[in-house]
Amino acid sequence: MTDTLLFLHLLAAASLFAAIVAFTAVVLGARLELGTVRTFLALWHIGLVGVFIFGIALAFDIDGYDIFDGWVLIAIALWLVAGWSGDKVPLAYRDAGAATIPAGVARIHWIHVAVVLLLLADMIGKPWA
Amino acid sequence: MIGVAAIRPDEWDVPLFLHVLGALTLIGALALTMALLVPAGRDGSAASLRLALRSLTLAVLPAWVVLRVSAEWIADKEGWNDVDDPPGWIGVGYIAGDAGLLLIVVSGLLGWFALRRARSEGDRPATGVRVAAVLIGLLLVLNLVALWAMTTKPG
Numbered sequence: 001m002t003d004t005l006l007f008l009h010l011l012a013a014a015s016l017f018a019a020i021v022a023f024t025a026v027v028l029g030a031r032l033e034l035g036t037v038r039t040f041l042a043l044w045h046i047g048l049v050g051v052f053i054f055g056i057a058l059a060f061d062i063d064g065y066d067i068f069d070g071w072v073l074i075a076i077a078l079w080l081v082a083g084w085s086g087d088k089v090p091l092a093y094r095d096a097g098a099a100t101i102p103a104g105v106a107r108i109h110w111i112h113v114a115v116v117l118l119l120l121a122d123m124i125g126k127p128w129a
Numbered sequence: 130m131i132g133v134a135a136i137r138p139d140e141w142d143v144p145l146f147l148h149v150l151g152a153l154t155l156i157g158a159l160a161l162t163m164a165l166l167v168p169a170g171r172d173g174s175a176a177s178l179r180l181a182l183r184s185l186t187l188a189v190l191p192a193w194v195v196l197r198v199s200a201e202w203i204a205d206k207e208g209w210n211d212v213d214d215p216p217g218w219i220g221v222g223y224i225a226g227d228a229g230l231l232l233i234v235v236s237g238l239l240g241w242f243a244l245r246r247a248r249s250e251g252d253r254p255a256t257g258v259r260v261a262a263v264l265i266g267l268l269l270v271l272n273l274v275a276l277w278a279m280t281t282k283p284g
Binding site: 031124 | 139142145146149150152153154156157158160161164165168176177180183184188273276277280281282
């Protein structure tokens, strides 16, 4: 059960990373088809919800982990920031048409990338476990 | 795995972080490359093919290097390199990793030849691009199987 939850948790994370790679390409100037961007936005939503659900399930499932552990609370806070910042690029790309992504949206994207990297570091390092 | 993770020494954190980061980025970059190769193979779009090749060289290849180097690092830390008969899930990782480089190189060459021809003959669907899309799709599936093997550790 734990192994399956961990696999689904990482599968959701892979889905999230696929979207981040695609949105990074857009920020760097790649002109993707709107349908492709929509597909990756769907992957981003699936990944965001998946990492949360399976992550919380793992925290309950594994003896020695608690939902109120420091690293779990940090992960939830980072997940909320990632959720706020993650879909700005595809939405701006849809609205911008042939124009470039606004600089402010690009800045938010790089913050999003940093937050996701911190989230991964938190998962590995588990501070205050 | 979780039991091991809970008692994992701190010195394993950096290679494990790089390994997971490399694996997730590789899967993401492969998904993007395939999403670009499919329309390039269908419509013969040189613009999509050019983006796919950039994704392959600037995202897939660096992610593969990070994944593969950190895999050796973490295997060394965990002592798997000294084991004569390592468990099956390690073998799955090595197959996905080593076959991965071959598939990346072959796909890159097929895409590059198709792009050269598109420059001289204009946009038109090329069989090589379709084959590259299939190879990248295969590599994506291989890496998802490796992700399953790394997390569930069968055998």
